[in-house]
Amino acid sequence: MAKTLPPQLFFSFIFLILIPLWATAQGPPPPAFKCTRKTTCNALVGYISPNTTTISHIQSLFQVKNLKTLLGVNNLPPTTSPKHIIKGNSTVRIPFPCQCINGIGLSNHVPTYTVVKDDGLYHIANAVFGGLLDYTSIVSANKIKDADLIYIGQKLWIPLPCSCDDVDGQEVVHYGHVVANGSSVPQIAAEFGINSNTLMKLNNITDPKSLVAGQVLDVPIKACSSNVSSSSPGPDAPLLVANGTTTYTANDCVMCKCDPTNNFMLQCEPSGLKAVNWPSCPSMQCAGSSLSLGNSTILSSCKRSTCAYAGYDKQNVLTNLATVDTCAGPGSSSNEAPKIHQISWSLGGILLCLQLIMLDRFL
Incomplete structure (x- = not known):
């Protein structure tokens, strides 16, 4: 005949069953990116x-x-x-x-997102926008008093x-x-x-x-270094382009890409595309030089002169001659660290073992 669990052990057993379920249900912490610069x-x-x-x-x-x-x-x-x-x-x-x-x-x-039928803030944050933010961020950014009360057609800022x-x-x-x-x-x-x-x-x-x-x-x-700083003219200043990406600027007349092959110096050249907001793309030749945007000439074994992009204004694509060091290579670093997994799996495994021990002892 099976043994009856004492009340204290019975409730402990129920508690051990419920904890793994609770742990597995815990979601990731909300993202909080620090940003100290007022810009x-x-x-x-x-x-x-x-x-x-x-x-x-x-x-x-x-x-x-x-x-x-x-x-x-x-x-x-x-x-x-x-x-x-x-x-x-x-x-x-x-x-x-x-x-x-x-x-x-x-x-x-x-x-901004327009609420549709059967929407909820958790659904919007996790299903519509792929979990890129926590639903509480939407509540805070939109000053929503009741997170369970949103209406069809309401426009929400997704921060x-x-x-x-x-x-x-x-x-x-x-x-x-x-x-x-x-x-x-x-x-x-x-x-x-x-x-x-x-x-x-x-x-x-x-x-x-x-x-x-x-x-x-x-x-x-x-980001690749460029000649378009915060003090440069034009709406694309400062121009920061992430490693492994390309951007189009100067009304789509200029294409700039960033990769390590040029020692993380931004590489810009005429895009060959139709201009936006201009009748056509203007000349992109460096003043006092025969070089056009993106072209280079070798100065020495480790240096070359390049016609670099420097921004744009209402009528012109701005350029200047820049000296590029071709010998200095990008640094490398070690990335040794242990593998990560979901917390709930390790916690659940420990508690499951405790459950099996109790069952074997008292049933």
């Missing part, structure tokens, strides 16, 4: 499309003004059709303007996390990366070409095993 900048997030869709749908969802901007950060040709298919579970990089507010970074009042701060003394483009289950700190760091310690410090991670799948990390992607 605006361009930032990126990695949106994981839940279903097969088109690039134009994603452009509309995040309200990216120029399709070519979205194409460039995803290394798609500028002639890509708006109907280009994005498969489900694919990651699409989303460019957006970032603003520092009270020490944190938020997207500068874009995108995406971002930052404009330099990291380790270098200009970077901050990227919101959604952690995948089973990934690791060195894997994420290596993917984006950064140091593991930098990644952990920036996100206040003391133990890499504390990461939860779905958590949004602030990943600082190195």
Whole structure:
């Protein structure tokens, strides 16, 4: 005959059953990107499309003004059709303007979302916008008094996390990366070409095993140096282009890309595209030189002179001659760190063992 559990052990047993369920249900912590500079900048997030869709749908969802901007950060040709298919579970990089507010970074009042039937704030944050933010951020940004009370047709600001701060003394483009289950700190760091310690410090991670799948990390992607600084004329100043991405500027007349092959110096050249807001693209020759934008001449074994992009105004594409050091190579770093998993699995495994021991002893 089976033994009867004493009341104290019975309730302990029920408690042990419920705790793994509670632990598994815990979601990732809300993203909080520090942003101490009182400025605006361009930032990126990695949106994981839940279903097969088109690039134009994603452009509309995040309200990216120029399709070519979205194409460039995803290394798609500028002639890509708006109907280009994005498969489900694919990651699409989303460019957006970032603003520092009270020490944190938020997207500068874009995108906005119009509530439809059966919407809820949790659903909007996690299903519609891929878990890039916590629903409480929508509540705070829109000053919603009751999170359970929104109405059809209501327009909500979706405050995406971002930052404009330099990291380790270098200009970077901050990227919101959604952690995948089973990934690791060195894997994420290596993917984006950064140091593991930098990644952990920036996100206040003391133990890499504390990461939860779905958590949004602030990943600082190195930006190429350019001749378009904050003091340069034109609406694209300062021009920061993240490593591994392309941007179109000067009314689509100039294409600039960033990669390590040029020692992280921004490489710009005529785009060959039709001008926007101009009758045609203007001349892009460096003054006092036979070089045009993007062309170079060798000065020595380690130096060359390049006709570099320097911004634009109402009528002209600005250029200047820049000397580039071709011998200095980009640094490397070690990214040793343990692998991470979801917390709930390790906790659930321990408690399950305790349950089995109790069952074997008292039943």
